[in-house]
Amino acid sequence: MNATCINEIETPCELSKADRDHFRAQGYVKIKDLLSPETLAYYEQAITRKVFELNRTHEIPLEQRSTYDKAFLQVTNVLEHCETVRELVMSPRLGRLAAELMGTRGVRLYHDQALYKEAGGGHTPWHADQQYWPLASDRICTLWLPLQAVPLEMGPLAFAPGSHRFTQGRDLEISDHSEATLARLLPENGYGDAVEAFDLGEGSFHYGWTFHHAPPNRSGKPRHVMTVIYMDVDMRLQEPENSRQVNDRNGWCPGIKVGDIIDSPRNPVIWEA
Numbered sequence: 001m002n003a004t005c006i007n008e009i010e011t012p013c014e015l016s017k018a019d020r021d022h023f024r025a026q027g028y029v030k031i032k033d034l035l036s037p038e039t040l041a042y043y044e045q046a047i048t049r050k051v052f053e054l055n056r057t058h059e060i061p062l063e064q065r066s067t068y069d070k071a072f073l074q075v076t077n078v079l080e081h082c083e084t085v086r087e088l089v090m091s092p093r094l095g096r097l098a099a100e101l102m103g104t105r106g107v108r109l110y111h112d113q114a115l116y117k118e119a120g121g122g123h124t125p126w127h128a129d130q131q132y133w134p135l136a137s138d139r140i141c142t143l144w145l146p147l148q149a150v151p152l153e154m155g156p157l158a159f160a161p162g163s164h165r166f167t168q169g170r171d172l173e174i175s176d177h178s179e180a181t182l183a184r185l186l187p188e189n190g191y192g193d194a195v196e197a198f199d200l201g202e203g204s205f206h207y208g209w210t211f212h213h214a215p216p217n218r219s220g221k222p223r224h225v226m227t228v229i230y231m232d233v234d235m236r237l238q239e240p241e242n243s244r245q246v247n248d249r250n251g252w253c254p255g256i257k258v259g260d261i262i263d264s265p266r267n268p269v270i271w272e273a
């Protein structure tokens with residue numbers, strides 16, 4: 001345990017009105033100085049150890065993998081494997097920002113995931129996350145927290161501003177088909193593509209229905225990113241609408257009945273007013 005890091009992740013930081021308004025109007029926001037370089041470096045070490053212990057995809061050559069497996073090494077609920085990672089995922093400072101952005105009285109964990117785009121890793125196809133989630137409202141968002149700076153050539157997360165209100169293509173799971181379809185549909189319907197570098201300490205929050213993607217990693221260095229998916233503390237389970245949502249219900253909402261608040265042991269309250 002590192003007392004300086006704990007102090008930082010527990011200390012609130014102020015959300016500006018401009019950032020809140022941007023999130024609600026555009027469906028995402030990038031915020032600078034979420035955490036200090038020292039704190040990011042501390043948690044990066046713990047997360048990286050677990051990613052390479054728990055994910056073996058990196059042993060398969062990139063050219064032999066699917067588009068999905070070329071895009072990133074993915075490890076979910078890292079907090080269940082490491083107390084240090086748990087501290088970061090359960091950070092009240094970050095959870096409070098998520099609640100204030102969404103306008104909820106608190107947030108619970110849906111799940112976390114590390115998303116490491118290797119050097120030479122492929123693009124992340126266009127998609128919206130909420131098609132995977134059996135949830136009764138849209139009060140859910142992802143914190144995408146790079147553990148180093150992400151220049152353009154490293155594959156920063158990129159968003160279609162305002163697309164959380166666009167309802168076509170929502171059912172397309174991450175694939176070559178979602179990439180081809182949404183790369184056509186979004187501009188046809190007037191949505192742009194905001195691709196921007198992330199400074200060290202900068203992270204983004206996006207709604208479950210905001211369309212996003214990431215370019216390939218051509219930087220020659222790995223892109224290490226941690227994500228935390230926060231849902232409204234009062235979020236209820238809805239009847240799953242596809243097989244992906246059935247998997248998520250079983251995995252992330254164990255024992256919860258349709259219509260009930262998702263308060264399983266896997267969904268601890270991270271921050272409450």
Ligand SMILES: O=C(O)CCC(=O)C(=O)O
Pocket residue numbers: 071072115117124129142144157212213214225227
């Ligand atoms: O990290 C990436 O390339 C994709 C991340 C993503 O799709 C997400 O966090 O929802």
